[in-house]
Amino acid sequence: MRKALALSLLAVFLGGCASDPADRDISGTWINQVAIDAAAQGGPLREALQAYGPNLEWDVNTKANQARYTNGFENVEGKLLADESGAWKVDFYGSSxxxxxxxxxxxSQVASDNEPAQVxxxxxxxxxxxxxxxxSFERALYTAYMGGSWKVISGPGEGNTVQFQAxxxxxxxxxxxxxxxxxAGDCASMSGGNDSMWLQLNGQGNTWVFARKGxxxxxxxxxxxxxxxxxxxxxxxxRKWLLEKQ
Structure with missing residues (x-):
């Protein structure tokens, strides 16, 4: 009986450890992997970002009580406050x-009047x-969406192998x-409903429209x-180039 009681108390103790505040710690960098995975299927980039955005990355420092996020256009910083329920509140200085x-x-970012729920x-x-x-989001996206080897099917350098690095x-x-x-931002507004990218050589470049289909x-x-x-x-x-992923 005593042994069973001791095991029972140990289970309770371990269960309590599982809910320890350390397990609630959200410090670090968090990225919108769902949007990246959706884009990696090979469809339009903006559709994936709009469907699972708008926020792309959170950077949280619980010790400093600070949290900030980016949606690809704005970088917003707020004050981080712990809630008794186990959640964390981010106060953006009275605005939201x-x-x-x-x-x-x-x-998890809980849904609000201004933004949908996100993970x-x-x-x-x-x-x-x-x-x-x-x-961090950008490098993960570039790896998933543009990574690997591409062959130039038509356009300058036909036959070349192209690699887009993270x-x-x-x-x-x-x-x-x-x-x-x-x-996001001005470059998206200027491109209407099209995906666009910036290409440059030796510091000089231009905007190009692109379409990804598989x-x-x-x-x-x-x-x-x-x-x-x-x-x-x-x-x-x-059309300047047609590339095919190998």
Missing amino acids: ASELRRDGKQL FDRAVIQVPDGAPIGA DGQVTGLTGADRYALCL KELEIFQTVNASMADEMPSFTPGD
Whole structure:
């Protein structure tokens, strides 16, 4: 009987440890892996980001009572407060608030009047010290969405093998050594409903419209439909490249 009682008390003790505040700790970087996984299926990037966004990454420091997030356009910082219910409140200095909860290995952002419910996973890919918020999401997205080897089916450098690196470097694409995908903000507004990317060589570059369909990636020159004194409005022009993922 005493042995059974001791085992019972041990179980209670261990159960209490499982709900210890340490298990609630949400410090670190969390990325919107659901949006990345959706994009990695090979469809339009903006559709995936809009369906599972808007927030792309959270960076949380419970010791400093700080939390910040990015939606690819804005970087917003707030004060982190622990709640007796086990949740964490993020107060954005009177303008609004978000509620975060640790759910096992995931971080849940509770739905509010301003934003839908979202789920985030801990960032795995390492980024350089001092990298801006959003870098972890960006590198994970670039790996999943643009990673691997692509063959130039048509366009300059036909037959080349192209590789888009997680850090924004690109090799094998004639006339470009770096790229950046448009995630949100002005670049998205200027491209209407199209996906767009920035391609540059030796620091000089331009915006290009692209379309991803499974293993095919089409990259188009842009046509600006706006007047000179208006915000650019890019639409697809002539196709420059057709790439196929190997």
